[in-house]
Amino acid sequence: MVKFTTNSYNRHSSHFVLFYGVLLMEIIPAQLAKNQFGDLLMKAQREPVQISKHGKRVAVVISPDEYDQFTQLKLQNLKSILAESIEQAERGELHHIDDVFAPLTSNEIEG
Known part of the structure; x- marks a missing residue:
């Protein structure tokens, strides 16, 4: 840069x-x-x-539009991570709960 x-x-x-x-x-x-x-x-x-x-x-x-796009991307990323975690659990590949929730903010966990 x-x-x-x-x-x-x-x-x-x-x-x-x-x-x-x-x-x-x-x-x-x-x-x-x-x-x-x-x-x-x-x-x-x-x-x-x-x-x-x-x-x-x-x-x-x-701008509000850019913020909305950013939060939408974060949500899509979270859904992707959760989908992969479900697939891993179904295959018997389990993770510690702290590793699963580490990328989330407190608002996303509670909300």
């Missing part, structure tokens, strides 16, 4: 993450995100926007 900085890095300038010349997402310092929240929301409708604080990633803002 290659980073390209638009200005010298400070809390008032954004920069971009490039991968082989393809723009992946804009990185915006938290202070700038706070000061330009409306613009941040508009950008997030078009592409993910990463928020950094003290040079570390703290959040990624995405």
Whole structure:
């Protein structure tokens, strides 16, 4: 991954993450995100926007549609894992319960 900085890095300038010349997402310092929240929301409708604080990633803002797609992919992945686990159990290949539920969040387990 290659980073390209638009200005010298400070809390008032954004920069971009490039991968082989393809723009992946804009990185915006938290202070700038706070000061330009409306613009941040508009950008997030078009592409993910990463928020950094003290040079570390703290959040990624995405559109509701992108979030829905992401959660759908997670659900499909979970269903695939569970289907494989059922097939393994039917073949007598059992796993410890902690290994089965490790990929799940508490909301997915309870919900």
